[in-house]
Amino acid sequence: MLAEFRAKRETERVRVEAKYQVLGFISSGTYGRVYKAKAKKTVKSADGEEKELVYAIKKFKPDKEGDIHTYTGISQSACREISLCRELRHQNIVSLQEVLLEDNSIHMVFEFAEHDFLVNNQHERKPIPEFTIKSFLWQLLNGVAYLHANWVLHRDLKPANILVTNDGVVKIGDLGLARIYERPLQPLFNGDKVVVTIWYRAPELLLGSRHYTKAIDIWAIGCIFAELLTLRPIFKGEEAKMDNKKNVPFQKNQLTKIFEVLGKPTKDQWPTIDQQPEYHNLSGFRSSPNRLHEFYQTCSSKSDAGYELLAAMLGYDPIMRITAEEALHHPYFEEEPTPSMDSFEGQPYQYPSRAVKSEDNNMRVPPTVPSAVQGQAGATHGGTRGKHGHNGKDEGRPPKRRG
Numbered sequence: 001m002l003a004e005f006r007a008k009r010e011t012e013r014v015r016v017e018a019k020y021q022v023l024g025f026i027s028s029g030t031y032g033r034v035y036k037a038k039a040k041k042t043v044k045s046a047d048g049e050e051k052e053l054v055y056a057i058k059k060f061k062p063d064k065e066g067d068i069h070t071y072t073g074i075s076q077s078a079c080r081e082i083s084l085c086r087e088l089r090h091q092n093i094v095s096l097q098e099v100l101l102e103d104n105s106i107h108m109v110f111e112f113a114e115h116d117f118l119v120n121n122q123h124e125r126k127p128i129p130e131f132t133i134k135s136f137l138w139q140l141l142n143g144v145a146y147l148h149a150n151w152v153l154h155r156d157l158k159p160a161n162i163l164v165t166n167d168g169v170v171k172i173g174d175l176g177l178a179r180i181y182e183r184p185l186q187p188l189f190n191g192d193k194v195v196v197t198i199w200y201r202a203p204e205l206l207l208g209s210r211h212y213t214k215a216i217d218i219w220a221i222g223c224i225f226a227e228l229l230t231l232r233p234i235f236k237g238e239e240a241k242m243d244n245k246k247n248v249p250f251q252k253n254q255l256t257k258i259f260e261v262l263g264k265p266t267k268d269q270w271p272t273i274d275q276q277p278e279y280h281n282l283s284g285f286r287s288s289p290n291r292l293h294e295f296y297q298t299c300s301s302k303s304d305a306g307y308e309l310l311a312a313m314l315g316y317d318p319i320m321r322i323t324a325e326e327a328l329h330h331p332y333f334e335e336e337p338t339p340s341m342d343s344f345e346g347q348p349y350q351y352p353s354r355a356v357k358s359e360d361n362n363m364r365v366p367p368t369v370p371s372a373v374q375g376q377a378g379a380t381h382g383g384t385r386g387k388h389g390h391n392g393k394d395e396g397r398p399p400k401r402r403g
């Protein structure tokens with residue numbers, strides 16, 4: 001009886017490939033693989049033309065036991081991402097079209113975004129126009145202000161997770177680590193070792209803070225802003241790995257990279273620094289001056305207001321760090337060129353498009369090229385804005401966060 005019922009449900013269920021034609025493979029992430037696909041049904045645009053709708057389908061990995069795939073439920077990350085994506089609606093948050101279950105795998109169907117902020121691995125490090133950077137930053141802050149107003153922390157903001165559509169609209173993606181928090185602040189550390197890719201990790205987390213706040217997302221945005229201005233990660237440290245006893249290591253190298261630019265933090269800058277669990281480890285560092293201004297001279301922007309905003313986002317004390325809402329009203333955004341919802345508007349600059357491996361268009365078969373080099377091979381479905389895909393060099397991507 002149950003078998004019959006199951007078989008009936010199986011035939012009633014919409015098959016992914018009945019609705020979507022996979023155009024190619026985009027990327028493997030921690031939780032699964034992402035494909036570019038188009039809906040088999042076209043829609044009519046206002047002027048009566050047939051329009052194709054393009055999507056990104058994220059196929060979550062099924063749980064694995066040895067070589068046998070077993071279905072033991074939906075992973076916590078998939079659950080979080082689905083529930084948050086369904087409730088959050090904002091122009092700067094990637095929108096979820098639908099969720100399909102097939103072959104014991106969740107398939108999340110998102111609107112497709114042709115670009116992302118991952119620009120540090122471009123061949124030609126051609127500066128991005130200030131108008132585009134400012135529009136990117138404003139829209140990113142706009143999306144994060146919405147998340148924060150709804151008591152959601154993103155917790156994994158990094159260039160690869162910030163998507164941009166062909167129309168220059170920023171879409172914050174990968175809400176798999178996002179988490180709703182409440183007042184009073186809950187410790188978000190226990191059982192949740194995974195917290196923000198190291199290059200974008202805030203100093204309070206590096207110093208062992210267990211309570212974390214919206215300020216962590218703002219630090220990451222500061223790092224991303226600096227990266228857009230120089231096309232290089234500002235604090236490119238190496239993550240110390242956990243030992244066999246699962247002791248959380250002190251992230252000395254990452255803090256060294258931060259102190260080289262911002263100087264060793266003082267009690268004046270961060271009055272409660274001595275309450276950080278790893279504070280004692282700071283005695284091993286010599287005091288050093290703040291060189292952010294010198295760093296800013298090497299950036300593509302010459303705006304003083306831009307420097308002030310960057311400094312406010314990279315403030316050591318999380319309590320004093322600027323909020324997303326305050327940052328949106330910063331004088332930098334009132335100065336010419338003012339930001340727009342189309343970050344590419346009137347720009348001759350060809351922003352790089354993401355690479356899509358069109359020969360890997362079977363979602364049931366893993367792609368042929370390891371994920372580290374995936375961007376180098378295959379045809380690119382370039383948009384009208386960009387002709388070249390990311391070169392996919394591993395150097396531009398930070399080490400993967402721990403799952």
Ligand SMILES: Nc1ncnc2c1ncn2[C@@H]1O[C@H](COP(=O)(O)OP(=O)(O)OP(=O)(O)O)[C@@H](O)[C@H]1O
Nearest residue numbers: 027029030031032034056110111112113160173174
């Ligand atoms: N809507 C989209 N449109 C186009 N590409 C997308 C979209 N969503 C995700 N991607 C691409 O797929 C990659 C992986 O997606 P995502 O970050 O959601 O997965 P993940 O498993 O959490 O990956 P990671 O471990 O790298 O964070 C992204 O970095 C991006 O390049």
